[in-house]
Amino acid sequence: MLFRSPLRYSQSWxxxxxIKEALDIRKNDVIVCILSSGDNFLNLLSSEPKLAYxxxxxxxxxYEVKLKLVAIKNLEYEDFIKLLGYAGDGKExxxxxxxxxxxxxxxxxxxxxxxxxxxxxxxxxxxxxxxKYSLFKNIVKFLLGNYYQKYISSDNKKDREKIYxxxxxxxxLKILSRLFMNKIVTQFFxxxxxxxxxxxxxxxxxxxxxxxxxxxxxxxxxxxxYMFWSFTGEILSNQNLWQPYLRKENYNILRNNIDKTVVVKxxxxxxxxxxxxxTIDAFYLSDxxxxxxxxxxxxxxxxxxxxxxxxxxxxxxxxMQDKELPxxxxxxxxxxxIKSRKLIEMDRVGFYPxxxxxxxxx
Numbered sequence: 490m491l492f493r494s495p496l497r498y499s500q501s502w503x504x505x506x507x508i509k510e511a512l513d514i515r516k517n518d519v520i521v522c523i524l525s526s527g528d529n530f531l532n533l534l535s536s537e538p539k540l541a542y543x544x545x546x547x548x549x550x551x552y553e554v555k556l557k558l559v560a561i562k563n564l565e566y567e568d569f570i571k572l573l574g575y576a577g578d579g580k581e582x583x584x585x586x587x588x589x590x591x592x593x594x595x596x597x598x599x600x601x602x603x604x605x606x607x608x609x610x611x612x613x614x615x616x617x618x619x620x621k622y623s624l625f626k627n628i629v630k631f632l633l634g635n636y637y638q639k640y641i642s643s644d645n646k647k648d649r650e651k652i653y654x655x656x657x658x659x660x661x662l663k664i665l666s667r668l669f670m671n672k673i674v675t676q677f678f679x680x681x682x683x684x685x686x687x688x689x690x691x692x693x694x695x696x697x698x699x700x701x702x703x704x705x706x707x708x709x710x711x712x713x714x715y716m717f718w719s720f721t722g723e724i725l726s727n728q729n730l731w732q733p734y735l736r737k738e739n740y741n742i743l744r745n746n747i748d749k750t751v752v753v754k755x756x757x758x759x760x761x762x763x764x765x766x767x768t769i770d771a772f773y774l775s776d777x778x779x780x781x782x783x784x785x786x787x788x789x790x791x792x793x794x795x796x797x798x799x800x801x802x803x804x805x806x807x808x809m810q811d812k813e814l815p816x817x818x819x820x821x822x823x824x825x826x827i828k829s830r831k832l833i834e835m836d837r838v839g840f841y842p843x844x845x846x847x848x849x850x851x
Contacts, residue, residue: 493616494618495607496550497550498616498618498632499526500616500619500704502838503773503775503838504837505532505732506510507804507836509532510828510831511802511846512772513771514538514770518536518539518770519542520538521542521769521772522544522758523543523773523777524543524544524551525550526553526554526616527550528732530554531541532733533773534747534750535746538547541749542764542769543753544717544756544760545755548754549599553612555593555594556589556612557573558752559589560572563592565772566737568585569740569763570833572608572612573613574613574614575613579609581716582608582609582611583608583609592807606807611806618674622719626640626719627663630720632657633656636652636655639652640705640720642710650706652705653706670697679727686782686810691810696842699842700842708836713730713837715839730839738776740839743847750767755791757792759775761796762792766795766796767798767799768798768803769793769796769801771801771802772797773803776806777789779810783812787815787818790818794818794849794850799850800848802849803846803847803848803849804832804846805844805845805846805847807842807843807844808842811842820850822847823847823849823850829843832844
């Protein structure tokens, strides 16, 4: 893969507003999350759950989240934002990390000691995915030319559509993308485990242009912390538009709830095995089912059913491969089609053609 980094993600790319709407976390709920960068794990922690389990089989992601948890517990807010890379400079970040060193467990310290370059450059920008988006940003800036600033600041869908049609939806770009949108080339941009189960006839080209139009025209950048960063490489100036865990107003809430977290290097299936029956209120599953065969998905769903309370809520994002529920589990997972459509409409990221939400019936 290109854009190598030990971190697959240094930011999360599922819209927290969608997750919040889907799960409706209440104080003292018990939740299960896929860690990824930990952004949405921490966003959900600001809802003050009773307990938050975080699982990821990628050890680098676990170390990223452990560093963030220790940082929140021990740093002032301003230094936490600097450590992530949203403020300050490289020297300041290294000093902050060194001050934290004796608070970290041995393995987390060794990992970050080996990858100080990531901290110096700003952790939030150094994931494999974020490096790809930096390339995307530069390409977009070149293609938009004099329209770039107008597009970035546009709050009018019709204006964005005109810019898209004039500068992006061009025949030469479609021909070029047709040449490059295939499984052989795409594996340099997507992890092999994400695309290994796709049909040989999967249409990368069609999905790419559908997503691109939605991002450019329907969603846009203005007041959008996800797309503004993707198109500019900068964080919005208005802190009220940041993700919840990055806002100063929530910092003490996070700090007071840090001890309610359980962070484990396990995939979701093995992680759930350690949880008692009938204990979980909500599941944020990221895009895990895209990475699984149908049989693997069924095994995970059975574990989810076992550990769920009746009425537990689930949200799952679809990148490429939409899988229907196993027929023998349909009665236990009530799919909310209306709400799922609403979640897509409110999504500010646009990478996902579908967002599924279920309620567990037991």
